[in-house]
Amino acid sequence: MASGISLLCFTASYAVALGVECVGLASRWKSRRLAVLLATAAGLLAHTLYLGKRAALMPATPLGNHQDWFIAAAWLLALAYLAAVLNYRRASLGVFLLPVVLALLAASMFASDAPIASFQAPRVWGRLHGLCLMFGTVAVLIGFVTGLLYLWQSNRLKNKQLPITQLPLPSMEWLQRVNNVSLPTAAVLVGVGLFTGILARVASVPGQNFVPWTDPVVLSLGAMFSWLGLTEVFRLFYPPAREGRKVAYLTISAAGFLALVLFSFARTDSLHSPSVHGPSAGDATPAPKTTAGGPV
């Protein structure tokens, strides 16, 4: 069953779910929510099977190459969206979260499918590094979306605008709560990701305690971690930054740093390239060649 599943299958499912949500802006019909749920669940199932198939071919998946990393991050975000649809009925979150899922999948199409160095590094540090950064990315993206929604809601209420019947938004209290959780979560995950990345790097080049601090990926990740760390310190000593629009501004700015990291990771990543240091023994299985339509 999984052999016929391609990237296009679940991308199309998420696009259908987004389409249903968007059509709902013009007119709401009774089974709209069910249609969104079914399309997302179908997409997520295909997505899971696809990642499972990739893991069977290459055990390091989703950390084996850039492409898989983006696909897995999209899977996590789609899972978070499905959980939100099931548990938080009062708002249409798909209009805001599904485009981010689709953007991650689109990024995966342009990302390299060559094996990345961290996957050649000692298994524990390399995997912890990749997973922490993936979860951290999703936390920042969720914070980004809820931050934008918070600012929009706040602006609407300040201007006494009525709720949009066709597009119910979450309450500001809920958005602030999600924002307040996403920011420290992202700070911890990115911090652990950065630290384990350094450890993996040091361990992968025995005898050389060399960390390329000027590498764009390390630089942008370091800047992002510094920003997240500073915001947490700022919030600790300045209570107004734990409430209202300031939290939203902080999460949105964190997403700016994330964009830099992802760009460096996807386009200018020499650090994770096996060509620089050569594959280490044991697990340098080349990634199966993939296209937008899946592996060929």
Next chain:
Amino acid sequence: MKLHMVGCAHHDTDLQTRQQLAFAKPQVVDALGEWTARFDNTELVLLSTCNRVELYAAREDDATGPGPEELFDAIVGYHRLAPEGFQSRIHTLDGQDATSHLFRVSSSLDSMVVGEAQILSQVKEAYRTAQECGTVGSVLNRLFQSALKAARRVASETPLHRHRVSIPSVAIGEFAAQLFERFDDKHVLVIGAGEMADDSLRYLRDVGAANVRVVNRSPERAEQLAAKWSGVCYPWDSLHEQLAQADIVLSTTASAEPVVTAGDFANRVGPLRKQRPLFVMDLSVPRDFDPAVGDELGVYLYSLDDLDRVCQRNLAERSRALPKAEKIIMEETMQFFAHESHRAAAPVITGLRRGLDEVKEAELDRLFHKLPELDEDARAEIQRFADRLGNKMLHPPMESLRDASKDGAPHGLIDAVRQIFRLDD
């Protein structure tokens, strides 16, 4: 079936008249008991709210029962009022008009504020009370069940009830609910103790608000309001301190000057709040809160004008839904009467069929007795012939009865069929 409605409502009587004719719940029970004893075999439901007093009376049979005059006398007589002063203010409806009226009342199309939800529960309460008193029979059961069905259809198939039109409901349902996820953990501060505060607290309690604090210049009224809503009363001097702790503020004083100025808020309240969101409903005229307070970070300030604009817009939205709601009422009324007409013709149709079956069975018995040599197949064939013949003979009169029933109970035709076929015999 006979149905009458006698009563008055807000659009043709003043408040004083309605108050004179109104029935408290114990009086409803008492009056229904008294009238049931007076009017034999008559079903009764009395609907008494602040906007209407209506007595519905029905009989299953068409025999003479209490007419509108007797029902009118019953209402004014119960209150020991002189009938002369009320005759022109009380209206009466019969049959289909009374049915349609009840359906419109239940669906809130006849309410002072069209689309308000309270009337449906008042109709249900009147119906339940009459059931408990034993004054509801099969006719009013069917009528009120149909009225509730019509109201449900209007609620689900039109946006009539979706648009809030009262100031507190708009403030809380449309705006505060966008700010807060829940209300049970929020501090509600009431400044002033006017009637508007009372109304708004009712809505806030409905959405779960429990922590109510009242600050008023007159401690007595503040204590009364706080006691009514299980709140706590604080002295007027603690206003700024209470504002710093509040999540929702309801301001309804009669002060000629702003109670909270922008300077006060920025210097005495803002620093303590640390930009925590604050929802302020300023329901006073003139305003209690300086409009500049709304520019403070985290403050969402709504004046009476802001909320009234939304109410007017929602009222216009409701008006747009009226034609569809009226169409539903018409459909339900027609359907109710079609069912009632079928019910009226049903005994005649049953009698016709039973009479023919009796003749058929007697003749078949006689025939089979005279022809004992017939085998089972021949007997079955003759039986089928007799059944088909009977059905074909009955078909035209039954169709005529059913067709005639579509436009109301066809009493003339029913009587004619009864006489022709001697069904009463």
